[in-house]
Amino acid sequence: MLRFILMRLGKAAIILIAILILNFFLIHAAPGDPAAVMAGEAGAADEKFIADLRARFGLDKPLLTQLGIYLGGVLQFDLGFSYRQQMPVADLIFSRLPATLLLTMTAFVISLLLGTLAGVLASARVGKWSDTLISTLALLFYATPLFWAALMAVLLFSVTLNWLPGFGYETVGANYTGFRRVLDIGQHLILPATTLGLFFMAVYMRMTRASMLEVSQLDFVKTARAKGLRSGIIQRRHIFRNAMLPVVTLAGLQAGQLVGGAVLTETVFAWPGIGRLMFEALAQRDYNVLLGVFFVSSAMVLLFNLITDVLYRFVDPRIRVG
Amino acid sequence: EPVSGGRANVVIQPEPPSLMVGLVQNGPTQMVAGNIYEGLLRYDTDLEPMPQLAKSWEVSEDGLTYTFKLHDNVKWHDGEPFTSADVVFSADKFLRETHARLRTSLEHVESITAPDEATVVFKLKQPFGPFMGIFEVGTMPMIPKHIYEGTDYENNPANNTPIGTGPFKFEEWVKGSHIRLVRNEDYYEKGLPYLDEIYWHVIPDAASRAVAYETGVVDILPGGSVENFDVQRIAAMDNTCITDKGWEYFGPHSWMWLNNREGPTADKRFRQAVMYAMDREFAKSALWNDLGKIAHSPVSSSTRFFTDDVNKYDHDPEKAKALLDEMGYDGETVRLLPLPYGETWQRWAEAVKQNLGEVGINVEIVATDVAGWNQKLAEWDYDMAFTYLYQYGDPALGVARNYISSNIAKGSQWNNVEGYENPKVDELFAQAAVAVTKEERQQLYTEVQQILTEDVPVAWLLELGFPTIYRCNVKDLVTTAIGVNDGFKDAYIEE
Amino acid sequence: MSDPVLRIENLRIALPEGADRDYAVDDVSFELNAGEILCIVGESGSGKSMSANAMMGLLPDLVRPVGGSILFDGVDLLTLSEAQLLDLRGRRIAMIFQEPMSALNPLMRVEDQIAEVFEAHNLLTAKERSARAIALLTEVGIPDPEKAARAYPFQLSGGQRQRVMIAMALALEPEILIADEPTTALDVTTQAQILELIRNLQEKHGMAVMFITHDFGVVAEIADRVAVMQYGRIVETGSADAVLDDPQHDYTRKLIAAIPKLATDREQDAIGRQKVLEVEGLSKTYVTGGGLFGGNKRVVKAVQNVSLTLAEGETLGIVGESGSGKSSVGRCLVRLMAPDAGTVRLAGQDMAKLSGRALREARKSIQMIFQDPYASLNPRSKVGRIIAEGPMAHGVPKAEAYARAVELLELVDLDALSIDRYPHEFSGGQRQRIGIARALALEPRVIIADEAVSALDVSIQAQVLDLLADLKEKLNLALIFITHDLRVAAQICDRIAVMQMGEVVEMGPARAIFENPQNAYTRTLIEAIPGREKELAAAG
Amino acid sequence: MADFWKRFSRNRGAVIGVVILVIVLVVAILAPVLFQQSPWRMVQRPFLAPFDMPSHPLGTDALGRDVLTGLAYGAQVSLLVGLVSTGAALLIGIPVGALAGYFGGWADDALMRFTEFFQTVPSFALAIVLVAIFQPSIYSIVAAIAIVSWPPVARLVRGEVLSLRSREYVEAAILSGQTSGTIILRQVLPNTISPIIVLASLMVATAILLESSLSFLGLGDPNLMSWGYMIGAARTVIRQAWWLSFFPGVAILLTVLALNLIGEGLNDALNPRLARKGK
Numbered sequence A: 001m002l003r004f005i006l007m008r009l010g011k012a013a014i015i016l017i018a019i020l021i022l023n024f025f026l027i028h029a030a031p032g033d034p035a036a037v038m039a040g041e042a043g044a045a046d047e048k049f050i051a052d053l054r055a056r057f058g059l060d061k062p063l064l065t066q067l068g069i070y071l072g073g074v075l076q077f078d079l080g081f082s083y084r085q086q087m088p089v090a091d092l093i094f095s096r097l098p099a100t101l102l103l104t105m106t107a108f109v110i111s112l113l114l115g116t117l118a119g120v121l122a123s124a125r126v127g128k129w130s131d132t133l134i135s136t137l138a139l140l141f142y143a144t145p146l147f148w149a150a151l152m153a154v155l156l157f158s159v160t161l162n163w164l165p166g167f168g169y170e171t172v173g174a175n176y177t178g179f180r181r182v183l184d185i186g187q188h189l190i191l192p193a194t195t196l197g198l199f200f201m202a203v204y205m206r207m208t209r210a211s212m213l214e215v216s217q218l219d220f221v222k223t224a225r226a227k228g229l230r231s232g233i234i235q236r237r238h239i240f241r242n243a244m245l246p247v248v249t250l251a252g253l254q255a256g257q258l259v260g261g262a263v264l265t266e267t268v269f270a271w272p273g274i275g276r277l278m279f280e281a282l283a284q285r286d287y288n289v290l291l292g293v294f295f296v297s298s299a300m301v302l303l304f305n306l307i308t309d310v311l312y313r314f315v316d317p318r319i320r321v322g
Numbered sequence B: 001e002p003v004s005g006g007r008a009n010v011v012i013q014p015e016p017p018s019l020m021v022g023l024v025q026n027g028p029t030q031m032v033a034g035n036i037y038e039g040l041l042r043y044d045t046d047l048e049p050m051p052q053l054a055k056s057w058e059v060s061e062d063g064l065t066y067t068f069k070l071h072d073n074v075k076w077h078d079g080e081p082f083t084s085a086d087v088v089f090s091a092d093k094f095l096r097e098t099h100a101r102l103r104t105s106l107e108h109v110e111s112i113t114a115p116d117e118a119t120v121v122f123k124l125k126q127p128f129g130p131f132m133g134i135f136e137v138g139t140m141p142m143i144p145k146h147i148y149e150g151t152d153y154e155n156n157p158a159n160n161t162p163i164g165t166g167p168f169k170f171e172e173w174v175k176g177s178h179i180r181l182v183r184n185e186d187y188y189e190k191g192l193p194y195l196d197e198i199y200w201h202v203i204p205d206a207a208s209r210a211v212a213y214e215t216g217v218v219d220i221l222p223g224g225s226v227e228n229f230d231v232q233r234i235a236a237m238d239n240t241c242i243t244d245k246g247w248e249y250f251g252p253h254s255w256m257w258l259n260n261r262e263g264p265t266a267d268k269r270f271r272q273a274v275m276y277a278m279d280r281e282f283a284k285s286a287l288w289n290d291l292g293k294i295a296h297s298p299v300s301s302s303t304r305f306f307t308d309d310v311n312k313y314d315h316d317p318e319k320a321k322a323l324l325d326e327m328g329y330d331g332e333t334v335r336l337l338p339l340p341y342g343e344t345w346q347r348w349a350e351a352v353k354q355n356l357g358e359v360g361i362n363v364e365i366v367a368t369d370v371a372g373w374n375q376k377l378a379e380w381d382y383d384m385a386f387t388y389l390y391q392y393g394d395p396a397l398g399v400a401r402n403y404i405s406s407n408i409a410k411g412s413q414w415n416n417v418e419g420y421e422n423p424k425v426d427e428l429f430a431q432a433a434v435a436v437t438k439e440e441r442q443q444l445y446t447e448v449q450q451i452l453t454e455d456v457p458v459a460w461l462l463e464l465g466f467p468t469i470y471r472c473n474v475k476d477l478v479t480t481a482i483g484v485n486d487g488f489k490d491a492y493i494e495e
Numbered sequence C: 001m002s003d004p005v006l007r008i009e010n011l012r013i014a015l016p017e018g019a020d021r022d023y024a025v026d027d028v029s030f031e032l033n034a035g036e037i038l039c040i041v042g043e044s045g046s047g048k049s050m051s052a053n054a055m056m057g058l059l060p061d062l063v064r065p066v067g068g069s070i071l072f073d074g075v076d077l078l079t080l081s082e083a084q085l086l087d088l089r090g091r092r093i094a095m096i097f098q099e100p101m102s103a104l105n106p107l108m109r110v111e112d113q114i115a116e117v118f119e120a121h122n123l124l125t126a127k128e129r130s131a132r133a134i135a136l137l138t139e140v141g142i143p144d145p146e147k148a149a150r151a152y153p154f155q156l157s158g159g160q161r162q163r164v165m166i167a168m169a170l171a172l173e174p175e176i177l178i179a180d181e182p183t184t185a186l187d188v189t190t191q192a193q194i195l196e197l198i199r200n201l202q203e204k205h206g207m208a209v210m211f212i213t214h215d216f217g218v219v220a221e222i223a224d225r226v227a228v229m230q231y232g233r234i235v236e237t238g239s240a241d242a243v244l245d246d247p248q249h250d251y252t253r254k255l256i257a258a259i260p261k262l263a264t265d266r267e268q269d270a271i272g273r274q275k276v277l278e279v280e281g282l283s284k285t286y287v288t289g290g291g292l293f294g295g296n297k298r299v300v301k302a303v304q305n306v307s308l309t310l311a312e313g314e315t316l317g318i319v320g321e322s323g324s325g326k327s328s329v330g331r332c333l334v335r336l337m338a339p340d341a342g343t344v345r346l347a348g349q350d351m352a353k354l355s356g357r358a359l360r361e362a363r364k365s366i367q368m369i370f371q372d373p374y375a376s377l378n379p380r381s382k383v384g385r386i387i388a389e390g391p392m393a394h395g396v397p398k399a400e401a402y403a404r405a406v407e408l409l410e411l412v413d414l415d416a417l418s419i420d421r422y423p424h425e426f427s428g429g430q431r432q433r434i435g436i437a438r439a440l441a442l443e444p445r446v447i448i449a450d451e452a453v454s455a456l457d458v459s460i461q462a463q464v465l466d467l468l469a470d471l472k473e474k475l476n477l478a479l480i481f482i483t484h485d486l487r488v489a490a491q492i493c494d495r496i497a498v499m500q501m502g503e504v505v506e507m508g509p510a511r512a513i514f515e516n517p518q519n520a521y522t523r524t525l526i527e528a529i530p531g532r533e534k535e536l537a538a539a540g
Numbered sequence D: 001m002a003d004f005w006k007r008f009s010r011n012r013g014a015v016i017g018v019v020i021l022v023i024v025l026v027v028a029i030l031a032p033v034l035f036q037q038s039p040w041r042m043v044q045r046p047f048l049a050p051f052d053m054p055s056h057p058l059g060t061d062a063l064g065r066d067v068l069t070g071l072a073y074g075a076q077v078s079l080l081v082g083l084v085s086t087g088a089a090l091l092i093g094i095p096v097g098a099l100a101g102y103f104g105g106w107a108d109d110a111l112m113r114f115t116e117f118f119q120t121v122p123s124f125a126l127a128i129v130l131v132a133i134f135q136p137s138i139y140s141i142v143a144a145i146a147i148v149s150w151p152p153v154a155r156l157v158r159g160e161v162l163s164l165r166s167r168e169y170v171e172a173a174i175l176s177g178q179t180s181g182t183i184i185l186r187q188v189l190p191n192t193i194s195p196i197i198v199l200a201s202l203m204v205a206t207a208i209l210l211e212s213s214l215s216f217l218g219l220g221d222p223n224l225m226s227w228g229y230m231i232g233a234a235r236t237v238i239r240q241a242w243w244l245s246f247f248p249g250v251a252i253l254l255t256v257l258a259l260n261l262i263g264e265g266l267n268d269a270l271n272p273r274l275a276r277k278g279k
């Protein structure tokens, strides 16, 4: 197992570096640079001002040299310095990461739990009205543009009804501590996590339902029935466990993508996460931050893939580890 | 009657890169830093100077020597005394190196000296009309010499914990969330400030900012915090006041750069046609909530030496068409760069495209983000481009730079980006800057405005109104010509 | 003979709309007696499984009984509720399903799956259950039952899995055991073991067994009584001997006539003929898993040092149990796969030295008939194109290639109009013939037939074998015939090579192999042929 | 084929999907005929509520542009982006998957690492960066969507090809002397078509969502009226004019829904297992 994990980590490192290099060139291909942006905001600038900025950021060096410097840093676990925010990129990212993880993990857990639950229910009542209802809802969630759902949710729940905060991570300045703070963050979390989760919930629901139905057609289910087992036990013990295998794969894929996939939600809900950081860094051409975010989110994806694979190996005895 | 205590919750947008206003002069930095740092002077809404760190000043007859007396007992936030040496260091060394806009003005200065602890003398090479207008905190903030002298300014660790003389001290900055300032207990003006603390809430999304105000999370929305479409609705809320004051010094003036070098926009008739084709009244009412004014001249009506006596362009598509026919415009597509600063500007570009389309001008909107927009302007890679600039109270500071031929250079979007060249205009601006009397200056500037409105080097749009919205129980919030940027020294919250 | 424990009367099972006939089972009556094995035989699709499923109350969705009764213990099973059935299933009536690979839950340990049977009926404590599971595994003859109990199904061989199924079915000593083709997927040796096992257990527990199969060898081996089904009806029933030796119904007669005889009557006449294929020291090892970045590897030595020769017009059989490397040899010969070592000379030319165009040229003279007649035809190509494609790839003009395709179809006894039909519009036997036509299209000198008839039922199998024999005569083809069915091998081969674990353990004239096997493994193979004793007895 | 249609049309959802999609298609194609005015034209006073004025049944936006016209032209953009980017993604994904699956070995390894690489970068973020970098225009949007959506195609095709390439009819084709190219094109790929069609229908839906998300973030083509643009633009005025984001939102929802329903219908109709059941 350890060997397997090490192998995968090595592989991941190679992919990560490749991603970094590609992103580096990609991002530098964009018109403008951080000096231009900062000059633009300064209200006045001349050639010297911009040249100074460039020199300060090392942007006056040839691109390959910059790449070399950057990669050299990364190899020493240094993600560079944010031109714009004037702080080390790693600090910046890690200060934002918890918010994103909180949001996406909550959404992930909610959607996984509710989605599979709904999927199981629907598959157990296939063809009945409750199945139709659940399946229709799932399709609707699936087809609803995320940002639109978010807008409508804010409009309804925070503006019209004033039940829940419509933006932000916590009540800034309230200085809550302890449980009160947890509660506060929890309240802020509800809308973004739910809207983000809706789509995935639909995905899991559909997948679980299909998978349950498919597995229930398999021969071993007939065997189980021939033993005289009650259908509840068959559902749980035989069908569900087997049906979960593809769901686990998908969940792993999505858990990773969630880190970078919350840009829209974070934007609409003003959630101080890494997706927003990326979007802002992009607008400001804050190269190092952008690269750093990509690096971290790609690393997350790889990490989750690895976790899924390891999990999978536990869930499914057929996949053996050398 | 002012009362002490309380907290101001203010929106800040976008998140400032740094609060060290000597190094970074972008809008949000200035807005927050105005509480931490101070200049020698403030300006009232008629742009007349008011004391700040300088308690009094004198100007010599010949307009060449400016002597400032400093306030006593002023301390930096770290407890060090503030002296004339700090002023000399700030103006002569630090800002000369870091502050591009001030650097241009300081070219007129021959020497800055400190005869004693509490006195500073600026000597000019020749008279410079607007000189008294460069001492507010955004233009010439005072920087602590004891911290910065001899260091690498950009990388000084103190940049993260800014030290000023202002009424509020820096306390905490949670990136992506908020900045917190607290009352400076040792402030040199007794009893000030009234507020205990200020929270600057970073809310990147305009709609969320509106919601933040509506749900009571923030109480003050500085100009431009919410989309114009929301202003009216929010202003109609209970206990909500709105003011368009506090922008007199900046006089934000919007126009479309028209590339005078090539393409149809190189033709004066085309540029005039653009002016006639645009329905600025519609834009003002539909997009700007009827705030602001139509800009008839290169000089904002809040800036000194503005004149109304110029050639005006009202919405007149027929005239526009006639001009286009006359020049023989062949329908060549012109590229329009919107200002990448939010929905209003985007809509405005669409409206202008539509207006121009109606008189037969083919416009293609080119989407860019801030970086691309900056670069395209700096490299003159555009046909038409929205922008707005500040005027800093005096045509010599904020107007001339966009029209004089010596300012045609790539690499900046604040100079003569359109490439307009007129020796007469150059000369008039040059004379007006050094003319000693107001009357003389007014006459020269009037003439320049008349020439420019005839030539239409750029297509002026609106003098923008950026109303500040706040709860009515917040008093004395906007008292000077730079409004919220001047810090919350006088503000208090009524019970 | 004892009383019937279960009686089926006029059972009629309706199929959903759009099925190939209205009733899967139509007016079927038979009974099961305690201590007796009833074999149900019949062609594929004749309704055997449906009858069995109906007895368990496990008919597929949309398929439902519409008439008759299944009387068990005086009650009609068809009228019982699901809850009542639950109580019977597993306890009083148990079933072994056809597919051992998929009939076990892949994620559950074997032990737990057996214990579940007790659990379902609330019997025993958890501890006792696992003890019983191990006892049962021992009883069905699984080696190292403790270890097997902790295994997951994928860790067991097909035969072992089949036994786990049997253990489950027998757990509660049911009165009736239904076994639905329990040995089709197994090789002869394993099959023999399982038949033996069922027979023993049946005797020991005195169960009534309903055994579904289409293999008459199996019938001969174990049946007390036989029922023959065709198109959903029972066309003949009787004691095993009566039905096998003196079939009354036409269909039964046809079936029995088609059973390949074990005796081989061929004389070896290939000596002195020109060798077309010479194989020397062929080896192939599969390494799976791993990649650019490594990974866990599985190494299978599928072919080890195999040497063969094949003369013009000769038929060489390759037999051996499943997984012994037969197909791998075949694939190496046509170079669908490059061997690791050894040479393959086709008419004196070393195949390994060829590549690209030259290889394509050389392949013209060695063709293959694939195991699965359906899988080897592109479902999206019309038959004409399937046959003509080969010649066209070698530069024959389209019109000519199609004309030739028609000729070939006629040669294999198919209608000329077939060229415009898709593979799925043909029956299994017809498809097999299309495959043969395709192999012949390039006018090869050698054909390798890999399990060419294993998927067919006996009557069609006989047809195809006749056809092959015929063509061989006509075209002077050399044939390598890969099979695990020794009866078939006996019928068609001049010489036979026996493979075990990648090696050829014995090779010689067919008659010699059957009558006087030298190698121990060959002997077990031959002894395991079902129905052999009966046949020998009949012959002797 | 008739069989396929019979099975497909038995699925009520799929039929509804087809009906919706056909309506959207017709509207998109006939937009210039039905609404001769440009969707950008400011025709009435801003913020006209829906149903207030029969000539503008869905009201007007912040600049007084007709919402209904915008929806019709938006359908063009959404469908165009959906179809073209899906087409492009298929053009990348199918060859990559087919080559990897067919040739196996290091080609497979290399191509799959390449694919994985694209899958590892969060796709929406990558799309944003690509569009921002190459400046928003219909071309960069289509390209970005295609670039982030081809990997699943490659994976799917590879999987199918991998299983197909060891099918005996492929081996038969090898033996009959056909070249690899012919085999991939004529034997292998035609048999992967069903799952690809299903996937493609879902990809069109996803592409439409992606385009609208990009537009919403202000990364749309500023010269084309699209649904995402309409929602994004309406966002700031959502409080005074809910209909501006509501109608385009519903339009996206319905179209995506339709495509999903069709995808599911196709899945059922093309699935051999379900097909066999029907027989």
Ligand SMILES: Nc1ncnc2c1ncn2[C@@H]1O[C@H](COP(=O)(O)OP(=O)(O)OP(=O)(O)O)[C@@H](O)[C@H]1O
Pocket: C015, C016, C019, C020, C021, C024, C042, C043, C044, C045, C046, C047, C048, C049, C050, C051, C060, C061, C062, C063, C214, D277
């Ligand atoms: N789930 C089903 N739905 C509809 N028809 C079915 C179903 N399963 C089987 N059939 C049909 O019922 C008939 C009888 O099938 P059955 O499975 O009993 O055949 P069998 O005799 O067991 O054949 P085999 O030897 O191939 O197993 C066939 O015509 C078959 O096509």
Ligand SMILES: Nc1ncnc2c1ncn2[C@@H]1O[C@H](COP(=O)(O)OP(=O)(O)OP(=O)(O)O)[C@@H](O)[C@H]1O
Pocket: C286, C287, C288, C300, C301, C302, C320, C321, C322, C323, C324, C325, C326, C327, C328, C329, C484
């Ligand atoms: N492509 C492959 N990769 C890895 N292992 C393989 C491959 N093909 C076959 N094997 C293994 O090689 C061994 C020999 O396989 P082969 O197919 O030649 O057996 P066979 O004698 O034809 O069996 P059967 O009678 O079941 O067809 C088996 O253990 C099999 O699992």
Ligand SMILES: [Mg+2]
Pocket: C048, C049, C050, C180, C181
């Ligand atoms: Mg059967």
Ligand SMILES: [Mg+2]
Pocket: C326, C327, C328, C451
């Ligand atoms: Mg084989």
